[in-house]
Amino acid sequence: MTVAEHSKNKPTASTEENVYVDVYRVLLAGMLISSALFAIALVRALLHQETYLLTLEWVRSHYHWAATWQGLKEFDAFTLMMVATALLILTPVLRVVISIWAFWVDRDYKYVVVTSTVLAVIGLSVVLAHFGVK
């Protein structure tokens, strides 16, 4: 689709434009950064013929800030994949957070409430499930 064609598709209110632009940027950044990290990690894994145990304990042993930082510095393929996955997963949540901000800036308080409710339910779901209520 060309830029001219894009311009034909306008949201109804001009203030909505900020939200569209912000959401687009967050999603695009999440997609590009995670894809780039996945691609680098896959190339490195293939070049070094790395194999993984993939046991629960082995995966969890990488869940430490120091280990993650060290892995990133060394361009470790597994760490790159882990960080890429984390970024990918957090992108939709960040999109909701950024939407709240954009609606707030536009003084569209109805949608600040709507979007904050979504974020609250997401938070509640994660907390309940993580602490074993599920």
Place this chain on the structure above:
Amino acid sequence: MAGFFGALLGVGGGVFIVPVMVLMFHLPMRVAVAASIVSVIATSNAGGSSYVEQRITNLKLGMFLEIATTIGALTGSVLAIYLQQWLMLIIFAAMLAYMSYASFTTRNLDDQKIAADEFAKAKQDWLSRYLELRGSYHDLAANRDVEYIVNGSAIGTAISYLAGLASGLLGVGGGVLKVSAMNRYMNVPMKVAVGTSKLMIGVTAAVSSILFFLAGLIHFPVVAPVALGTTIGASIGTMVMNRLHSSVLKWIFTALMAYLTYGMLAKAVAIRFGVHLPSLGE
């Protein structure tokens, strides 16, 4: 292919990914399911960003319905402990079968309504009016701007809740129900429903993925190629979708729903009666 069809139809594509990983790559079911859910986010980010850029997605509608789907997913996860899964599968299969039939019988309706500008003539309910749920997009296949007014917010919310419930309870079927709810009951053109659903499914999948991630159940070397592949597929799918007539999309959508219905019934029969009907993935 999963990313491509997922973007075309506004669904996650997990229904295509899990069988391939289990049958062709002999991965354990739980590894395949976890990777599939993460890949749903990949398609949602790729497809969602493109549809937002093209202004096909209706962000306000998506935000509003996300309340219902996220609450649905939460209650579905809790209810999964108490409800008989085979019974839930049959109930949702019946619902999907009806939606599939409805999609087939209304396959030409969108194109006719676009031609007659009928999406802009609907009478709006008070909630849709209060929330300013309306919009417009440029339809490349029809080569015209399509304005629409959203209505039926109550039934749309109810079905979106059920879509979330299906995701939380059964892990599948959320995307198709959201698209059906918007298109059939809320006067939303098929392409807007696809674009909006594509954005919405990312949030539901993100909650499940965070939990899988924290539990250490995501096998990143499996996720990496799947996420990359579905991202590429979804990016191509978003370029194609708006160029197709809505009737074509509805044909493919009907076939997907029929397949999902059969898959759910086959799983229900396997759980309840121990009889394994021919089915992909399980």
